[in-house]
Amino acid sequence: MMKKSLVTIAVFLITTAIAVAQLSSKEPLSFDQFNKDGIKKIDGDYPVYLKHDKYYLEIPVSGLSRDVLVMGYVRKGYSSAIAKSAGIIRFSKGLNNHLDATRVRFSEAASGDVNGDMEAVIKKSNLAPVNYSYRIEALGKNRDSYIIDITRQITDNGDWFSFPDMPSLSRPDPERSLVRSVQPADNAVRFLVERSQTDFNKEFVSGRNMDNASTYELELLFQQLPQERMPRKLAEETTAFETFSYMDYGKVAYTARKVTFVRKWDIRPSGTGKRRKDSLVTPERMISVAIDPNTPDFFRRYIEEGILAWNEAFHAAGYTDVLRIVHAGDALRLKPGSILVNWGNAFMKTTVATVEHPETGEIITARINITEGVAEELMTKYLVQCGAVDNRITENIKNPEVQAAILRWQMTKAMGEALGLRPDLSGSMAYSPAQLRNVSWLKSNSFATSIMDDLEFNYLVQPGDSIPVEYLQPHIGVADVASIKWAYGRTPAPRPFIEENKQDPITQHFDLSSNKIEASSLGIRNIERVFGRLDTISKQLDGTEDLYSSNGSLYGAAIKAYEKYVMDVLPLIGGVSRRTESTGETVAFTDAETQRKVLEFLSRYVFSGVPAWMKVNGAPRGRVIDIEDAFVHMQVKVLKELTDLQRLSALVRQETAVGKTAFTVKELFAFVDREVFQSFRSDLVLTSAQRTMQANFIYELSQSAFKANISGGLNDANILLHYYLTSTVTKLEQLGNTHADILTRENYRLMKMKADREFFNKIKA
Numbered sequence: 001m002m003k004k005s006l007v008t009i010a011v012f013l014i015t016t017a018i019a020v021a022q023l024s025s026k027e028p029l030s031f032d033q034f035n036k037d038g039i040k041k042i043d044g045d046y047p048v049y050l051k052h053d054k055y056y057l058e059i060p061v062s063g064l065s066r067d068v069l070v071m072g073y074v075r076k077g078y079s080s081a082i083a084k085s086a087g088i089i090r091f092s093k094g095l096n097n098h099l100d101a102t103r104v105r106f107s108e109a110a111s112g113d114v115n116g117d118m119e120a121v122i123k124k125s126n127l128a129p130v131n132y133s134y135r136i137e138a139l140g141k142n143r144d145s146y147i148i149d150i151t152r153q154i155t156d157n158g159d160w161f162s163f164p165d166m167p168s169l170s171r172p173d174p175e176r177s178l179v180r181s182v183q184p185a186d187n188a189v190r191f192l193v194e195r196s197q198t199d200f201n202k203e204f205v206s207g208r209n210m211d212n213a214s215t216y217e218l219e220l221l222f223q224q225l226p227q228e229r230m231p232r233k234l235a236e237e238t239t240a241f242e243t244f245s246y247m248d249y250g251k252v253a254y255t256a257r258k259v260t261f262v263r264k265w266d267i268r269p270s271g272t273g274k275r276r277k278d279s280l281v282t283p284e285r286m287i288s289v290a291i292d293p294n295t296p297d298f299f300r301r302y303i304e305e306g307i308l309a310w311n312e313a314f315h316a317a318g319y320t321d322v323l324r325i326v327h328a329g330d331a332l333r334l335k336p337g338s339i340l341v342n343w344g345n346a347f348m349k350t351t352v353a354t355v356e357h358p359e360t361g362e363i364i365t366a367r368i369n370i371t372e373g374v375a376e377e378l379m380t381k382y383l384v385q386c387g388a389v390d391n392r393i394t395e396n397i398k399n400p401e402v403q404a405a406i407l408r409w410q411m412t413k414a415m416g417e418a419l420g421l422r423p424d425l426s427g428s429m430a431y432s433p434a435q436l437r438n439v440s441w442l443k444s445n446s447f448a449t450s451i452m453d454d455l456e457f458n459y460l461v462q463p464g465d466s467i468p469v470e471y472l473q474p475h476i477g478v479a480d481v482a483s484i485k486w487a488y489g490r491t492p493a494p495r496p497f498i499e500e501n502k503q504d505p506i507t508q509h510f511d512l513s514s515n516k517i518e519a520s521s522l523g524i525r526n527i528e529r530v531f532g533r534l535d536t537i538s539k540q541l542d543g544t545e546d547l548y549s550s551n552g553s554l555y556g557a558a559i560k561a562y563e564k565y566v567m568d569v570l571p572l573i574g575g576v577s578r579r580t581e582s583t584g585e586t587v588a589f590t591d592a593e594t595q596r597k598v599l600e601f602l603s604r605y606v607f608s609g610v611p612a613w614m615k616v617n618g619a620p621r622g623r624v625i626d627i628e629d630a631f632v633h634m635q636v637k638v639l640k641e642l643t644d645l646q647r648l649s650a651l652v653r654q655e656t657a658v659g660k661t662a663f664t665v666k667e668l669f670a671f672v673d674r675e676v677f678q679s680f681r682s683d684l685v686l687t688s689a690q691r692t693m694q695a696n697f698i699y700e701l702s703q704s705a706f707k708a709n710i711s712g713g714l715n716d717a718n719i720l721l722h723y724y725l726t727s728t729v730t731k732l733e734q735l736g737n738t739h740a741d742i743l744t745r746e747n748y749r750l751m752k753m754k755a756d757r758e759f760f761n762k763i764k765a
Helices: 002-024 118-125 151-155 297-308 311-316 372-386 391-395 400-418 439-445 478-488 516-531 534-540 555-572 592-605 627-642 645-658 665-676 688-707 716-738 742-764
Strands: 040-042 048-051 054-060 068-076 087-093 098-103 132-139 145-149 178-185 188-202 209-224 243-252 255-262 287-291 323-326 338-343 351-356 363-370 576-581 584-589
Touching: 048 178, 054 151, 068 351, 068 363, 151 188, 287 297, 297 323, 297 400, 311 478, 338 400, 351 400, 363 400, 372 391, 372 400, 372 516, 372 555, 391 400, 516 555, 516 592, 555 592, 555 627, 576 645, 584 645, 592 665, 627 665, 627 688, 645 665, 645 716, 665 688, 665 716, 688 716, 688 742, 716 742
Parallel strands: 287 323, 287 338, 338 363
Antiparallel strands: 040 048, 048 054, 054 145, 068 087, 068 209, 087 098, 098 132, 132 145, 178 188, 188 209, 243 255, 351 363, 576 584
């Protein structure tokens, strides 16, 4: 019986294998067999056929092994996305009457400088991976093309046009998908489709879990690219451009080296090479920028100015205008060699998405989304940072010219990102406060070397400096121009790019000038000038705004700006800057005198309490503002930063490297004892705010010490943190028994209990 069962199973497996083999190798239909029964054809270089509810694409033999851009993006719907699946595929003839498709990836090659014959060896020794395979449904009319079923690619997620990073579009329902149009183009075909899906999740307005349906209008592009590819641009040292890397077998004999190249547009001199009288040459290809016709007329001019501002940098690189505005009308669409600027966004910020060629780094196309909502929070920041020198914003808190100028700056920065530039956080530290308050300097240099820094406004400018308002907002800087000249021209590489490092005072976000302490002091003076007028200014509002939220307008914005200026100086404590030079790495520490000046600044602006000019008892609509509560929050935030384990480690290393002249951890702890605990005096009655600050700090310090528990491994920083907590708690315990004031005494006892609960009891356990 067992033998008979085994024979039956064997026969079944063999029969199944034969059937599968026959199915997989099924011969394609002839064109005449395929082209009947009411089939509809859309002619083009890549013809599309509609048969019942299925779509077919005809791929010519000449299109095999060619680079094909597949890209989907949202045209309408609560999103501004280009599909993460966008990229380059190549078709090849596969086995069993299938067309194979390979996603182009790039990891190794031989440049030909050395080992020139290695390129062919590498290609022969590696098989291109097959990412997808499609059965050939029919042959073309002249048997020189292949017809495949692409229904799933269009109506479902598919392989080419999926949105896996968008939860509301990651698994569309094919039954609710609709193809609105199929539009042939040169070596391309476009599909305008709708996709819908339903998810059971929390509804945005009510907050209840329920079925939520989403529908998006998408444009899907299938585009064969030119055979000629952009030459790669080697990244010399670190660069201001986004980069990609591969292993190169052609740089050093018998050795592989990681080589890095920049991502950029294919901008080259035209074949004629003719130059104008001003020595500028016409580019072989220009970048067309289409602006959404929904952009309000008032803002359009500013958006265009923000885009075209980069032409000055291309002029410096030796080209005539590279960027040009095109009026797309209703045919607003992404395509190679163009940038699409959409008005409207799902987010309250400018977004930029690019599609690059993985082998050359060429930026093929880009999309930017911008809207007036981008300027909303920046308008309130501008009020408290620059209201003292620009009456337009104090007289009209929603001044359209200020708003438009902010959009122009945001558009210029977004264009820089679309051109391949990345954030340059060192740009804001290049110039001195005196230079940033000098109109001649600002006219020639802006107030940072790069608009790609995380900048806001020139808050150093004071009344009486006579600075035109146009210089209060960021513009393209000298580093931006130098980067464009290098990447798109033939000039030597600019200064080495300084990578972001949280411990480096030079690469911080939203700071300004080479003297952080002076800059923050000037910024606080401008807040003081505006703060007393906020009550009057608030009467311009319609009553729906939250005046007090730290993320809201007016008073909240002023408090937030004050805190920003305070936090800007903290990276100087234990600050270290590392630079890689041709001779090796150099290390520079913030000098001790500067670090002591930071403590003086903190003593004056943080630990002396709320300044008199900020003590507001009331506000519009009779609401009281609790400035003291905001200050206590800021004080504890500062103390957490000062006693951060990384900062203590940096100070220990600095003391070891510099010696006796260094700023030390001992000085830092002595400052905290003096400013926070009033040198542990037993006769000093503390205010409610002081008691709250102390208690909250002890809680945070205990938490930090436990996380850096010495049982997890000894190092100088966590030993010092442990020592400071234990010695401080010992003193608090004494004050809990001896202090003259009952409230202060009981507060010290509660602080001792907090430290026990959050640290000592946990250590024992």
